[in-house]
Amino acid sequence: xxxxxxxxxxxxxxxxxxxxxxxxxxxxxxxxxxxxxxxxxxxxxxxxxxxxxxxxxxxxxxxxxxxxxxxxxxxxxxxxxxxxxxxxxxxxxxxxxxxxxxxxxxxxxxxxxxxxxxxxxxxxxxxxxxxxxxxxxxxxxxxxxxxxxxxxxxxxxxxxxxxxxxxxxxxxxxxxxxxxxxxxxxxxxxxxxxxxxxxxxxxxxxxxxxxxxxxxxxxxxxxxxxxxxxxxxxxxxxxx
Amino acid sequence: xxxxxxxxxxxxxxxxxxxxxxxxxxxxxxxxxxxxxxxxxxxxxxxxxxxxxxxxxxxxxxxxxxxxxxxxxxxxxxxxxxxxxxxxxxxxxxxxxxxxxxxxxxxxxxxxxxxxxxxxxxxxxxxxxxxxxxxxxxxxxxxxxxxxxxxxxxxxxxxxxxxxxxxxxxxxxxxxxxxxxxxxxxxxxxxxxxxxxxxxxxxxxxxxxxxxxxxxxxxxxxxxxxxxxxxxxxxxxxxxxxxxxxxxxxxxxxxxxxxxxxxxxxxxxxxxxxxxxxx
Ligand SMILES: Nc1ncnc2c1ncn2[C@@H]1O[C@H](COP(=O)(O)OP(=O)(O)OP(=O)(O)O)[C@@H](O)[C@H]1O
Ligand SMILES: Nc1ncnc2c1ncn2[C@@H]1O[C@H](COP(=O)(O)OP(=O)(O)O)[C@@H](O)[C@H]1O
Ligand SMILES: [Mg+2]
Ligand SMILES: [Mg+2]
Ligand SMILES: [Zn+2]
Numbered sequence: 001x002x003x004x005x006x007x008x009x010x011x012x013x014x015x016x017x018x019x020x021x022x023x024x025x026x027x028x029x030x031x032x033x034x035x036x037x038x039x040x041x042x043x044x045x046x047x048x049x050x051x052x053x054x055x056x057x058x059x060x061x062x063x064x065x066x067x068x069x070x071x072x073x074x075x076x077x078x079x080x081x082x083x084x085x086x087x088x089x090x091x092x093x094x095x096x097x098x099x100x101x102x103x104x105x106x107x108x109x110x111x112x113x114x115x116x117x118x119x120x121x122x123x124x125x126x127x128x129x130x131x132x133x134x135x136x137x138x139x140x141x142x143x144x145x146x147x148x149x150x151x152x153x154x155x156x157x158x159x160x161x162x163x164x165x166x167x168x169x170x171x172x173x174x175x176x177x178x179x180x181x182x183x184x185x186x187x188x189x190x191x192x193x194x195x196x197x198x199x200x201x202x203x204x205x206x207x208x209x210x211x212x213x214x215x216x217x218x219x220x221x222x223x224x225x226x227x228x229x230x231x232x233x234x235x236x237x238x239x240x
Numbered sequence: 241x242x243x244x245x246x247x248x249x250x251x252x253x254x255x256x257x258x259x260x261x262x263x264x265x266x267x268x269x270x271x272x273x274x275x276x277x278x279x280x281x282x283x284x285x286x287x288x289x290x291x292x293x294x295x296x297x298x299x300x301x302x303x304x305x306x307x308x309x310x311x312x313x314x315x316x317x318x319x320x321x322x323x324x325x326x327x328x329x330x331x332x333x334x335x336x337x338x339x340x341x342x343x344x345x346x347x348x349x350x351x352x353x354x355x356x357x358x359x360x361x362x363x364x365x366x367x368x369x370x371x372x373x374x375x376x377x378x379x380x381x382x383x384x385x386x387x388x389x390x391x392x393x394x395x396x397x398x399x400x401x402x403x404x405x406x407x408x409x410x411x412x413x414x415x416x417x418x419x420x421x422x423x424x425x426x427x428x429x430x431x432x433x434x435x436x437x438x439x440x441x442x443x444x445x446x447x448x449x450x451x452x453x454x455x456x457x458x459x460x461x462x463x464x465x466x467x468x469x470x471x472x473x474x475x476x477x478x479x480x481x482x483x484x485x486x487x488x489x490x491x492x493x494x495x496x497x498x499x500x501x502x503x504x505x506x507x508x509x510x511x512x513x514x515x516x517x518x519x
Contacts, residue, residue, distance in 0.1 A: 083484055
């Protein structure tokens, strides 16, 4: 059984003040086994983020199915699952990382990662320890741990986001353009992070505009333009 | 996951005025927003239903006059509902519509099950009692008699909301708005309520004090697992705090969903306006 199976998925947006309904994506199909890493590619506006946000239910899906193999609930359709169950999955099973950081104001980097664990019911002591480990693991400079992240660089914000999401050890991690607007060195770091996560068995869905950068890591690539799923070996040297 | 709500509200209605032929019928009443122009009746809450789950923060947003405070006052028994039901999931109260209980039973619920933080601190605090005295009053209502113990509890609570020790004996009327709100929160927490109502707790506070109070509320959720209804017209506050959010307009629920979903993919025309005006 696949970890994630998206069948004939579609999402449209109705903007009332324009009196318009616009389909963002239609007839999306792909699936992913446990421990696999799928990359989604396609040009800007093609609907990549819409897919990810629909899996996480930040967007309300309206056509098709998003079947997910949950540890707690067994097979569920994320498109129809109750809100309380979605909240449970976000807490314990599914993580989401974007390039944007939206966090409690005036909360330090260390506290943010610690809170992610406290929310799961972890003890204060364990949470603090794991938070430090995670920040170190993702190579955030210890000088930054006790400062507020609103002044962080793009790469630092991203690594904090990844730390907050992965410290919870999600089974499924959604990454929206984790390499966008990063310099080469930071991108290499992100690649290493993804490699580490993959080695730990995390199932990953990532959006990349420069998928070549993930060569050798991605198991599958889904192309928004052709709506085709390619297995990675054939995708080597892929050009978007 | 079979989870029972700790509080269930069904078809809560509250009107001010007796109504007339033009507005009495629910289905086709003609109102100007929530107001009947023929007889002047205000329909402040119309058919509000929702569930509150253990440990969650439920956000309520809506413009001024949408019925948020009226709903909170009804839930807290400050004013009587026109009709509707509310059920609290504890062994003693199971299956009972708490709106129909005697005033003594309602008082017991306020003393043991509910905490309330009012939009206006004047309603939640006795401004001429000391802060410790305010909390002691609530503790006495909840059945405490041991003075030393009550004093210790008050101190601990006031400390947890960062009221400095040397000011605890002071009357809250001397305090800033943010401090008054924090004393209100300490008072509301003093009886260890499983359910806490917070009405615009950060409105009118400057940003750094606001951050402070928001942080405190999140901490209460994390550490104590208290279920909360948080009312605000400020979407930024709701975004920070609420797991799920309900949007009220003219006393009616027009949209509800996961907070990030309501903010990023609003379905109702009014919610879209509300969100777009924030961006
Ligand atoms: N005692 C009353 N008599 C008559 N009308 C009332 C009374 N209390 C409230 N209302 C009306 O009920 C409606 C809802 O008021 P409420 O105070 O609940 O709004 P709110 O959503 O809390 O607004 P705000 O954001 O300004 O606090 C308003 O139209 C108000 O004028
Ligand atoms: N919240 C939204 N409301 C309205 N339209 C949206 C929303 N999110 C995305 N869209 C539209 O859906 C389409 C796909 O967008 P998106 O998923 O962000 O693309 P990508 O991530 O591939 O750049 C675009 O036309 C975009 O304008
Ligand atoms: Mg995108
Ligand atoms: Mg109000
Ligand atoms: Zn009337």
